[in-house]
Amino acid sequence: MKYDFKSIEQKWQxxxxxxxxxxxxxxxxxPKFYPLVEFPYPSGQGLHVGHPRSYTxxxxxxxxxxxxxxxxxxxxxxxxxxxxxxxxxxxxxIHPEIVTKNNVANFKKQLKSLxxxxxxxxxxxxxxxxxxxWTQWIFIQLFKKGLAYKKEMSVNWCTSCKVVLAxxxxxxxxxxRCGSEVVRKVKSQWMLKITEYAExxxxxxxxxxxxxxxxxxxxxxxxxxxxAEVTFKTTAGDxxxxxxxxxxxxxxxxxxxxxPEHPMVDKWKDLIGNFSxxxxxxxxxxxxxxxxxxxxxxxxxxxxxDGVMGINPVNGKEIPIFISDYVLMTYGTGAIMxxxxxxxxxxxxxxxxSLPIITVVAGGNxxxxxxxxxxxxxxxxxxxxxxxSVAEAKEKIIAYLTEEGIGxxxxxxxxxxxxxxxxxxxxxxxPMVNCPDCGWVPVDEKDLPLTLPDVESYQPTxxxxxPLSTIESFVNTTCPKCGKAATRETDTMPQWAGSSWYxxxxxDPNNDSALASKEALNYWxxxxxxxxxxxxxxxxxxxxxFWHKFLYDIGVVPTKEPYAKRTSHGMIxxxxxxxxxxxxxxxxxxxxxxEEFGADTLRIYEMFIGxxxxxxxxxxxxxxxxKRFLERIWSLLDIxxxxxxxxxDLESLMHxxxxxxxxxxxxxxxxxxxxxxMSLLNAVSDKGSINKAEFKTFMLLLNPFAxxxxxxxxxxxxxxxxxxxxxxxxxxxxxxxxxxxxxxxxINGKLRSKxxxxxxxxxxxxxxxxxxxxxxxxxxxxxxxxKKIYVKGRLLNIVVK
RNA sequence: GCGGGUAUGGCGGAAUUGGCAGACGCGUUAGAUUCAGGUUCUAAUGGUCGCAAGGCUGUGCAGGUUCGACCCCUGUUACCCGCACCA
Numbered sequence: 109m110k111y112d113f114k115s116i117e118q119k120w121q122x123x124x125x126x127x128x129x130x131x132x133x134x135x136x137x138x139p140k141f142y143p144l145v146e147f148p149y150p151s152g153q154g155l156h157v158g159h160p161r162s163y164t165x166x167x168x169x170x171x172x173x174x175x176x177x178x179x180x181x182x183x184x185x186x187x188x189x190x191x192x193x194x195x196x197x198x199x200x201x202i203h204p205e206i207v208t209k210n211n212v213a214n215f216k217k218q219l220k221s222l223x224x225x226x227x228x229x230x231x232x233x234x235x236x237x238x239x240x241x242w243t244q245w246i247f248i249q250l251f252k253k254g255l256a257y258k259k260e261m262s263v264n265w266c267t268s269c270k271v272v273l274a275x276x277x278x279x280x281x282x283x284x285r286c287g288s289e290v291v292r293k294v295k296s297q298w299m300l301k302i303t304e305y306a307e308x309x310x311x312x313x314x315x316x317x318x319x320x321x322x323x324x325x326x327x328x329x330x331x332x333x334x335x336a337e338v339t340f341k342t343t344a345g346d347x348x349x350x351x352x353x354x355x356x357x358x359x360x361x362x363x364x365x366x367x368p369e370h371p372m373v374d375k376w377k378d379l380i381g382n383f384s385x386x387x388x389x390x391x392x393x394x395x396x397x398x399x400x401x402x403x404x405x406x407x408x409x410x411x412x413x414d415g416v417m418g419i420n421p422v423n424g425k426e427i428p429i430f431i432s433d434y435v436l437m438t439y440g441t442g443a444i445m446x447x448x449x450x451x452x453x454x455x456x457x458x459x460x461x462s463l464p465i466i467t468v469v470a471g472g473n474x475x476x477x478x479x480x481x482x483x484x485x486x487x488x489x490x491x492x493x494x495x496x497s498v499a500e501a502k503e504k505i506i507a508y509l510t511e512e513g514i515g516x517x518x519x520x521x522x523x524x525x526x527x528x529x530x531x532x533x534x535x536x537x538x539p540m541v542n543c544p545d546c547g548w549v550p551v552d553e554k555d556l557p558l559t560l561p562d563v564e565s566y567q568p569t570x571x572x573x574x575p576l577s578t579i580e581s582f583v584n585t586t587c588p589k590c591g592k593a594a595t596r597e598t599d600t601m602p603q604w605a606g607s608s609w610y611x612x613x614x615x616d617p618n619n620d621s622a623l624a625s626k627e628a629l630n631y632w633x634x635x636x637x638x639x640x641x642x643x644x645x646x647x648x649x650x651x652x653x654f655w656h657k658f659l660y661d662i663g664v665v666p667t668k669e670p671y672a673k674r675t676s677h678g679m680i681x682x683x684x685x686x687x688x689x690x691x692x693x694x695x696x697x698x699x700x701x702x703e704e705f706g707a708d709t710l711r712i713y714e715m716f717i718g719x720x721x722x723x724x725x726x727x728x729x730x731x732x733x734x735k736r737f738l739e740r741i742w743s744l745l746d747i748x749x750x751x752x753x754x755x756x757d758l759e760s761l762m763h764x765x766x767x768x769x770x771x772x773x774x775x776x777x778x779x780x781x782x783x784x785x786m787s788l789l790n791a792v793s794d795k796g797s798i799n800k801a802e803f804k805t806f807m808l809l810l811n812p813f814a815x816x817x818x819x820x821x822x823x824x825x826x827x828x829x830x831x832x833x834x835x836x837x838x839x840x841x842x843x844x845x846x847x848x849x850x851x852x853x854x855i856n857g858k859l860r861s862k863x864x865x866x867x868x869x870x871x872x873x874x875x876x877x878x879x880x881x882x883x884x885x886x887x888x889x890x891x892x893x894x895k896k897i898y899v900k901g902r903l904l905n906i907v908v909k
Numbered sequence: 910g911c912g913g914g915u916a917u918g919g920c921g922g923a924a925u926u927g928g929c930a931g932a933c934g935c936g937u938u939a940g941a942u943u944c945a946g947g948u949u950c951u952a953a954u955g956g957u958c959g960c961a962a963g964g965c966u967g968u969g970c971a972g973g974u975u976c977g978a979c980c981c982c983u984g985u986u987a988c989c990c991g992c993a994c995c996a
Binding site for chain 1: 911915921928932948975
């Protein structure tokens with residue numbers, strides 16, 4: 109009989125669907141397991157072969173856990189708001205809702221053809237008003253707690269998308285999505301105060317099981333540094349507040365630098381002798397993009413403010429003040445003290461402007477370079493700090509500054525607040541009303557969802573306002589508080605909003621009185637295992653952790669962290685080793701692979717392709733190899749014999765394979781799990797027969813990877829049950845052991861012989877056997893045996909001279 | 910520049926975490942089956958010397974620790990990813 113994958117896969121997908129086999133049970137007494145994969149943006153291009161890598165991996169975990177008796181919630185949905193859909197709608201004059209609907213239908217068909225065991229009854233869509241009702245509800249809660257606020261600010265404006273971008277979405281001063289130039293523009297924006305959670309977002313990483321590189325990138329993104337804020341007096345009378353991570357070096361501060369945007373520059377206009385020069389520099393700096401600023405990294409620029417001097421608070425010395433674009437208004441206080449002896453940037457700057465360099469930590473050579481890595485050094489030239497270590501000096505100076513009232517310990521973060529407004533149509537309307545008397549008032553919660561109005565044109569306006577601003581019936585409303593005429597906010601939310609809490613909705617997707625019931629959240633939360641791409645490890649992960657923590661604070665969710673475990677898969681590259689893209693012409697369409705080789709082959713291949721966490725290039729011939737493996741599995745039917753127990757020559761291998769596959773699935777080592785199943789197949793082929801007990805175990809081990817063919821084979825072999833009704837095979841540690849061992853014998857670390865011994869032989873026996881072994885004897889003849897090292901069951905090394 | 914990572918056959922990758930390097934798969938070669946192509950089967954396959962038994966050598970490079978190093982330490986090179994003067 110031929111392996112007809114097409115009809116087999118269709119048959120079983122239909123059966124699974126009809127039996128609703130993978131629906132998570134609402135029986136909260138069962139042990140639960142909640143795996144999660146990032147829900148896709150349903151783009152017009154359809155599924156990419158990268159998607160199934162993640163989905164199949166956790167599908168394997170989900171299927172295994174079900175066989176182990178867990179109640180598993182594995183669900184899928186659509187992160188469907190977003191620019192590409194809107195742009196497509198504008199271009200083709202089709203409502204984004206229709207575009208979304210079509211794309212979703214296509215994605216769903218594709219996902220189903222992969223045989224993924226999603227609970228489709230829990231499907232969600234961020235553009236569904238029943239869903240975004242709760243996205244809006246969360247926003248209102250944030251507003252009520254003072255975590256959403258409006259701010260007039262200079263924002264990144266994409267000249268092509270005509271939209272404000274978050275800092276995080278700007279890459280090299282170009283728009284992350286379209287690559288166009290980004291310029292600065294002042295707008296009033298809704299902001300979310302994620303910075304208030306910075307400390308907890310770092311600290312609570314200790315409580316979760318994330319792969320290390322993900323933790324590191326979260327920490328770097330938040331960027332905590334601890335130091336001190338110090339007040340410097342000036343000859344102008346005004347104070348300058350600076351931030352430093354090295355307050356211990358205060359005696360080495362020989363000048364100050366403030367950001368060109370610093371408000372004092374204007375305030376001192378009349379005092380500054382060279383103001384026209386200063387103004388010119390400032391204009392240049394403002395015009396420069398961040399990218400240009402970075403390109404100038406080698407050469408420091410700046411202008412001294414003539415007529416104003418800073419005063420070092422610890423020794424009263426007057427020091428010059430400069431403006432320079434290497435100091436950013438957006439970080440710290442926008443002003444620094446410069447210690448050229450112990451900071452590279454300050455050193456470069458001091459050299460260029462011939463400023464004094466005072467060493468305050470002994471050990472370096474201030475003439476050649478800044479001595480920055482000086483934690484071990486001893487303080488010098490620092491009056492009451494002399495002789496102390498850097499750490500002691502830090503402590504003492506902070507105590508001194510605090511006592512004198514001129515400074516205090518201070519922690520800073522690179523993390524900035526989240527720009528939450530988008531001037532686009534295809535997003536969740538921000539549910540706020542601007543009342544001339546009451547100010548910003550949230551829409552009454554009972555009036556949620558505030559739905560997107562139906563419009564003709566989604567074109568963004570040239571002045572940068574949202575398309576919603578042109579719809580009077582939407583804009584004009586009454587104040588929910590006082591009832592007077594008022595206007596609505598017309599900006600919409602960013603795509604990150606809907607994806608920040610979707611995993612909560614899966615727990616209870618149809619609830620219309622809460623985002624999910626308490627019982628459901630208590631039972632399912634937190635997500636046990638979340639897998640996704642490395643590209644989402646800073647933004648999406650950080651935003652959703654922030655929202656989750658907020659929801660925890662207001663008593664909505666029971667856990668501090670949303671995801672107990674987070675892993676990341678590597679990218680699938682084109683056959684040429686480059687990133688898959690249309691322009692490179694190396695895109696592989698999963699539909700074609702399924703059509704030609706079948707879903708099981710695609711699943712096996714994507715899991716076998718290499719280290720799950722690393723990028724791997726596509727290879728058509730390897731796909732064929734995986735198909736060949738399944739063909740050989742299929743022909744096991746021809747050599748199937750009766751038998752209720754494992755046969756003695758396969759018993760140990762069966763147990764070892766169960767152990768290996770079980771371990772590997774839990775540890776992201778799908779490639780070696782498959783390799784061990786291939787080895788088992790080779791052993792069975794060599795033997796020429798497989799009995800029913802062995803066959804059943806084999807099929808169950810393979811089932812999570814290749815569910816269709818294994819269901820079919822189990823049925824054909826007369827088991828007559830769904831894999832789902834079976835138990836995951838168990839192994840015994842005792843039976844993994846072989847009765848005879850092969851002990852390699854080394855002489856001076858070089859392999860010289862191998863001994864085949866029964867497993868119960870003692871160390872002494874083995875050494876004696878080795879010494880009388882022909883080859884060993886040859887190599888030790890005429891030499892003195894110095895040492896015999898025996899590693900139990902592993903190896904024997906004889907050291908001779 | 911900073912942070913993280915990687916380097917193993919012709920290719921993708923294994924190596925129980927200091928104990929037989931190259932599992933498993935692809936590719937290649939030879940043979941069998943086939944009218945032929947494909948499929949399937951059998952065998953070989955890091956390099957090198959050798960008719961062979963076997964020897965030597967081999968995990969980016971240079972050292973070191975160890976009975977023993979792909980694995981640990983020091984230095985170095987190349988590449989990939991992230992961040993961009995964060996005081």
